[in-house]
Structure formats: C-alpha cells, structure tokens
Amino acid sequence: MELKRENVLIEALPYMQEFYDSIMVIKVGGNAMVSAQIMEDIIKDIVLLRYVGIKPVIVHGGGPEITEKMERMGKKAEFFQGLRITDDETMEIARMVLVGNINTKIVSLIGLFGGKGVGFTGYDGRMILGHKQAAKHVLIDGVETEVDIGWVGESEVINPEILHIMLEKGYIPVISPIAVDAKGNALNINADTVAGDIAAALHAKKLILMTDVSGLLRNIKDPGSRISRVKLDDIDLLIEEGVISGGMIPKIKGAAVAVKSGVERAHIINGSVSHSMLLELFTDGGVGTMIY
Ligand SMILES: Nc1ncnc2c1ncn2[C@@H]1O[C@H](COP(=O)(O)OP(=O)(O)O)[C@@H](O)[C@H]1O
Ligand SMILES: CC(=O)N[C@@H](CCC(=O)OP(=O)(O)O)C(=O)O
Structure with missing residues (x-):
C-alpha cells in the first residue's frame, strides 16, 4: 500500500529528531x-541532510575514472x-582525477543546490598522515615473490580538527582519499x-557507504540475496568463505x-538508486546492509 505524502513526512520525524546535530560520514x-543525474541526486540528498540539522562529511572515490584516464594515457591499471x-x-593521474576533477565537481554541485561545500585532501590541516604500505609477498609459480604496490598508503593519524571547525560553521567537507607521509609524499x-x-x-553517528550494489550479497550474482544485517563478529568468516571479495x-x-571505534552503525547502500540514502535514514524499512 502506498503511503500518503504527509505520512511519509511524518514517519521521518523521529529519525530527524534522533539524528539532529550528529555527524554522518558518507x-x-x-x-x-x-551518471550526472545520479551524482546530482546524491548531492541534493546530502544538502537536504544539512538543512535538517545533520552534519554530513563526504569522502569520495573515483576508481573507475582513474582507470579510464590511465587507459586514455596508454597505461594499464593493475x-x-x-x-x-x-x-x-x-x-x-589519481591526484588529477580525484582532486582536480571529482572533488571540485562535488563541491560545485553542493553550492549549486544551496549548501556550502569545501574540498580537502589529507594534506589540508595535516588531516590524514600515513605511510607507504610494505611490499607484499605472494607465491608466483610456487616461488615467493615480493610485490611493491607503489604509493599505496595506510593512515596512521587522522587530525579531524579542521573538519570540526568547518562543520560548526555549516560547511560540508568533501575529502579526497589522499594522505601525506612524513616526507610530504602523496599516498x-x-x-x-x-x-x-x-x-x-x-x-560519527553513522557511516554510509554508497556503491553500485544493493548491499552485501550472499551470492554476488543474485541481487535478491542481500544480507540486511551483519554482526562485526561474522565479517572475517564471510571473507574467508569468499562471500565477500574484491572492492x-x-x-x-x-x-x-x-x-569498532564506536560509530553506532555503518550501512552499505546502492547509491545508483535515486534517493536511497533518504529511504535508509528516514523510513522504517531500511535498505542495504547494516553493520552493527
Ligand atoms: N558479497 C558481495 N556483495 C556485493 N558486492 C560484492 C560482494 N563481493 C564482491 N563484491 C563486489 O564489490 C563491488 C563494490 O565495490 P567497488 O567496485 O570497489 O565499489 P565502489 O567504487 O562503489 O567503492 C560490487 O560491485 C561487487 O562487484
Ligand atoms: C589504493 C587504491 O586503490 N585507491 C583507490 C582510490 C579511489 C577509490 O577508492 O575509489 P572507489 O571508491 O571508487 O573504488 C584507487 O586508486 O582506485
């Protein structure tokens, strides 16, 4: 049965009250x-969150765009x-695509829809300090071989001060996934x-991870096999069993x-379905997979 429009709005009230003034990382x-349309819809939802008193912080990816740019420049992505x-x-290339292209596009869309976006990388305010990951050891034809994966980092320290300052002033921070090492190298x-x-x-109150599948699937080929809730303790087994793979x-x-660090819940949802985030946050029947 379809809900009347006023019922949809009133159903959102307890969620708006619960989430008021809380930080959500998206x-x-x-x-x-x-698509441009999906991107616009996502950013509109995020601006809406800001206007109902939630403090959103965006972290963006851009893997497919980096791969596309590499291929156009005659490089193979591995x-x-x-x-x-x-x-x-x-x-x-990653810096060019993430910072120069995607970050500025998101900040500009936030402005277009009436919010105040501000772009960051891990360099700004020394926000994400890290180090290069150690070389990996793999078996190639039965021989243990060292693989250097290059400038891939892991973070050591997060300095969130600049984010708190921005959030207090009503800005929506937009962060590119680039860290800085002790020598100033980008990671x-x-x-x-x-x-x-x-x-x-x-x-944060919540972490919302938007991707292109409806959540964690028991069988990746079956969109109907979504697991709606996953306990922290079950994650390792799901990886070992091969249920969870790749990205x-x-x-x-x-x-x-x-x-583990105290964020109440994390959600994996399908960002390519318009307004899925609003349904997840403000309606009784959540979508996606909740990690608790
Ligand atoms: N159990 C699983 N459930 C859903 N997706 C899975 C699963 N295991 C692997 N995947 C893959 O993970 C992908 C999402 O990760 P990724 O491609 O890195 O997305 P994003 O760019 O949004 O971060 C899915 O498209 C799917 O191919
Ligand atoms: C080390 C590493 O793999 N970095 C990623 C960063 C971008 C990213 O994570 O983008 P998505 O969220 O769209 O996958 C990359 O270069 O693709």
Missing part, C-alpha cells in the same frame, strides 16, 4: 556516480587485492578505508573499523 564510490598499484605517474588510499578512519576519528573487502573492513 562515502560516495566511483561506481555510485554512474590491482593487488583490490588496491591500485600506484607508480609515480599513476599517483599523478593513494582506498576511499572506503579513509571513510572508515574519518568516521572513527569524528565519532567489497575494503568496504566491509572500513565499516568494521568505524563500528
């Missing part, structure tokens, strides 16, 4: 930004366990990992980091 994945192998030139970090770390450092691994791990 990760917008490259795969969720499949990954190791979901992480992009990042040589000097790839790092330059490429998976955006889900950054979102989990930022949510933890901000003691879903950093996503679920980012969610786990946040929830």
Whole structure:
C-alpha cells in the first residue's frame, strides 16, 4: 500500500529528531556516480541532510575514472587485492582525477543546490598522515615473490580538527582519499578505508557507504540475496568463505573499523538508486546492509 505524502513526512520525524546535530560520514564510490543525474541526486540528498540539522562529511572515490584516464594515457591499471598499484605517474593521474576533477565537481554541485561545500585532501590541516604500505609477498609459480604496490598508503593519524571547525560553521567537507607521509609524499588510499578512519576519528553517528550494489550479497550474482544485517563478529568468516571479495573487502573492513571505534552503525547502500540514502535514514524499512 502506498503511503500518503504527509505520512511519509511524518514517519521521518523521529529519525530527524534522533539524528539532529550528529555527524554522518558518507562515502560516495566511483561506481555510485554512474551518471550526472545520479551524482546530482546524491548531492541534493546530502544538502537536504544539512538543512535538517545533520552534519554530513563526504569522502569520495573515483576508481573507475582513474582507470579510464590511465587507459586514455596508454597505461594499464593493475590491482593487488583490490588496491591500485600506484607508480609515480599513476599517483599523478589519481591526484588529477580525484582532486582536480571529482572533488571540485562535488563541491560545485553542493553550492549549486544551496549548501556550502569545501574540498580537502589529507594534506589540508595535516588531516590524514600515513605511510607507504610494505611490499607484499605472494607465491608466483610456487616461488615467493615480493610485490611493491607503489604509493599505496595506510593512515596512521587522522587530525579531524579542521573538519570540526568547518562543520560548526555549516560547511560540508568533501575529502579526497589522499594522505601525506612524513616526507610530504602523496599516498593513494582506498576511499572506503579513509571513510572508515574519518568516521572513527569524528565519532560519527553513522557511516554510509554508497556503491553500485544493493548491499552485501550472499551470492554476488543474485541481487535478491542481500544480507540486511551483519554482526562485526561474522565479517572475517564471510571473507574467508569468499562471500565477500574484491572492492567489497575494503568496504566491509572500513565499516568494521568505524563500528569498532564506536560509530553506532555503518550501512552499505546502492547509491545508483535515486534517493536511497533518504529511504535508509528516514523510513522504517531500511535498505542495504547494516553493520552493527
Ligand atoms: N558479497 C558481495 N556483495 C556485493 N558486492 C560484492 C560482494 N563481493 C564482491 N563484491 C563486489 O564489490 C563491488 C563494490 O565495490 P567497488 O567496485 O570497489 O565499489 P565502489 O567504487 O562503489 O567503492 C560490487 O560491485 C561487487 O562487484
Ligand atoms: C589504493 C587504491 O586503490 N585507491 C583507490 C582510490 C579511489 C577509490 O577508492 O575509489 P572507489 O571508491 O571508487 O573504488 C584507487 O586508486 O582506485
């Protein structure tokens, strides 16, 4: 039965009261930004959150766009366990795409829809300090071989001060997943990992990870096999069993980091379905997968 419009609005009241003045970290994945229309809808939802008193912080990805740009420049994109192998030139391309293109586009859309966006990388306010990941050891034809994945980082310290200042003044921070090491080098970090770390450092109420699938699926080929709730304790087994693979691994791990540190809930939802975030936050029947 379809709800009357006024009922939809009144159903949202307890959620608006609960979420008022709380911080929510929203990760917008490259795969969720499949079209200009979807991107606009996501940003409109985020501006709406700000106007009902929620403090959104955006962390964006852009993996598919980085791959596309690399290919146009005649470079092959290669990954190791979901992480992009990042040589000097790839790092330059990643910065160009993430900071120069995607970040500014999101900030500009926020402004267009009446919000105040402000763009950051991990360099700004020394927000994300990290180090290069150690070389990986893998078996190639039975021989243990060292693989250097380049400028791929992991964060050590998150300094959220600048974010708190901006949030207090009503700005919506937009963060590119780039960290800085002790020597000032740029590091490429998976955006889900950054979102989990930022949510933890901000003691956010929620972490919302928007992607291109309806949530965590028991069978990746069956969209109807969504798992609606996952307990922290069950995550390792799901990875071991191979249920969770590829890009879903950093996503679920980012969610786990946040929830372990006190973020109440993390949600994986389908960003390519218009206004899915509003349905998740403000209606009784949530969508996606909740990690608790
Ligand atoms: N169990 C699973 N449930 C859903 N998706 C999964 C699962 N295991 C692997 N995946 C893959 O993870 C992808 C989402 O991660 P990713 O491509 O990195 O998205 P994004 O760019 O939004 O971060 C899905 O499109 C799917 O191919
Ligand atoms: C180390 C690493 O893999 N970094 C990612 C950063 C962007 C990202 O995570 O984008 P999505 O969220 O769209 O996948 C990359 O270079 O693709």
